[in-house]
Every structure is written in structure tokens, then in C-alpha cells.
Amino acid sequence: MSIEITVLFEILPDRLADTAEAFGELCAATRQEEGALRFDAWRSEEHENVIVLVEEWADQPAIELHMKEPYVADFLAKVEGAYVRPPYVHRLRPLAA
Structure with missing residues (x-):
């Protein structure tokens, strides 16, 4: 059985654009991993500054x-x-x- 994880990130408004870009880079790299069956970042429609990682x-x-x-360490440094x-x-x- 696979492992499913959902993570909600509430982003500071002035960091939303650069954080969204960092998530895009992380997702693209992670999807290449053999064990990654799904790795998608979404914007909440109800909460403008929330990114949901599935x-x-x-x-x-x-x-x-x-x-x-x-690239995970790079991502963490970018969104610190x-x-x-x-x-x-x-x-x-x-x-x-």
C-alpha cells in the first residue's frame, strides 16, 4: 500500500510568488524520483495564501x-x-x- 500525505502551507503574502516558484521547481524534480507516485502543489481557492502539497x-x-x-535542501533554503x-x-x- 502506498503512502499518501497532504501538507498545508500558509505563506506570507509578500513571499507567495517566490515560494510558489520554489514549489514548482521542487515538484518537477521530485516527480522524476522512482518512488514518487504523485507530487503536486495546488493553490487553495478559498485561502489565497495557502499552498497544498499532495x-x-x-x-x-x-x-x-x-x-x-x-534539491530538497535547496527548496528548504529558498522558502525559509x-x-x-x-x-x-x-x-x-x-x-x-
Whole structure:
């Protein structure tokens, strides 16, 4: 069974454009990873400064490998200080589980 994760990021208004660009770069690179089944960033229609990351991974080792990629460190450096509050992470499981 794959691992699904959704992360909500509330971005400071003056950092929205550069943060959205950084997410685009991160998504493009991550989608090339073997264990990344889905990695998409979305803008909330209800909350202008919220970006939602939707991820699906083959397994936990794929996530761990992803976190070690140099472009992840580059992304984290680019978005440092861009959030209103820490990201809100949802690691999902089926209701029946």
C-alpha cells in the first residue's frame, strides 16, 4: 500500500510568488524520483495564501531518500521564513484501517 500525505502551507503574502516558484521547481524534480507516485502543489481557492502539497509515495524508504536529495535542501533554503506558521502535515490512511 502506498503512502499518501497532504501538507498545508500558509505563506506570507509578500513571499507567495517566490515560494510558489520554489514549489514548482521542487515538484518537477521530485516527480522524476522512482518512488514518487504523485507530487503536486495546488493553490487553495478559498485561502489565497495557502499552498497544498499532495504526495503519494511507494513506501517509507522512498520518502527518506527524497528528503536526502540536494534539491530538497535547496527548496528548504529558498522558502525559509516564508510561512505564517509551521506546515500542517496530514499523513493519510483509509477510514477502514
